[in-house]
Amino acid sequence: MKKNIIRTLIVASLVVITAGCATAPPREPDNICNIFEERRDWWRAAKDMNKEWGVPIHVPMSIMYQESSFKHNAAPPRKYFLGFIPWGRISDAYGYAQAKTMTWDDYIRETGKRRARRDNFDDAIDFIGWFMDKSQRINGVSKWDAYAQYLNYHEGWGGYQRQTYLQKEWLVQVARRVDARAITYAQQLNQCEEKLNRGWFRRLFFG
Template sequence: MKNRFLLFLVILWLAACTSTKPPSNVADACAILDEKSRWEDHVFDAARDWGISPGTILSFIRQESSFRHNAKPRDRNGKLLSSAMGYSQALSGTWDDYRRARGGGKRKNFEDSADFIGWYLNQISKKTGIGKSDTRNLYLAYHEGPGGFTRRTYSGKPWLGEVANRVASQAAIYDGQLRRCEARQMRKLANN
């Protein structure tokens, strides 16, 4: 009986480890959602609820955490750089605002992180007037905060503009891929 219980715990631990492993092909949104099938509903629910494209949500997660649930920003010596963590790299204070608004959530949970990104980009859009399809400026405001974006704190950080361009480009690629794989899935259903 004791050995069975230990075996059960080991299997449970291994399942937990593999479920949080980043997807193997982060360049293809269809491959990501095929491999991480539970993520698909979360991404599309957040996109629908907040009016943010699914490609934008995925591109933010890719940039912020490389799809790692336990990501934390560190310097070269291993020292933590901020309170950011999880898929979305949400700062503690901003995450607390989200939790109060949405009734809970965990930064290491993909569903909560996808919803957070949609929620926060919606907040940013309301506060700054940035359009929800303007991924580049949404990313600048996500990184700097709405107040920092309004004060143009990003203008002294040329590297951040390059990152924002990359995130916007990746979002457009992901959205195009998602349209193609959705069409492929619809054709499969029609042929069955």
């Protein structure tokens, strides 16, 4: 009986701690299993995105890692007037997905999710899923092709069609890193997905 009480107190404490760190980036962003073990709400959101858009979870997670390092309020660097006076930012991209205002507005209009916020993980990963789904429909890019999906994400659908990325070797290198990370995430997720899908009761008593 005493052991059960201790377990309950530990679980309650962990819930409080997790709630207090809700907007903090995951401690081990290079391991998707550890990310989702730390943030169970993110796992539920990722599965919802997968069900809604048919997008494999490891690809938008890799894109999000690249765009914001999982920081909820990530924003592009500031511009400076005369080299030292802050003068806006180089882009209006914001949040987990670094979504630009115009594209975010398109997402809200098309999905009807008017309460969606760019600094909310659930909304941000759903946005990436929506974008990837459109990349497939507009440019025929596989949802499993992290390299080409990222080039669409960065350059836009029209830019990808015009192959603007061919003049940006740095971007091609970034897209390759996104692809490599997606492959790693997929391998990791294959090892832990069954455990992640267990209910809290089974995980508490059976690991």
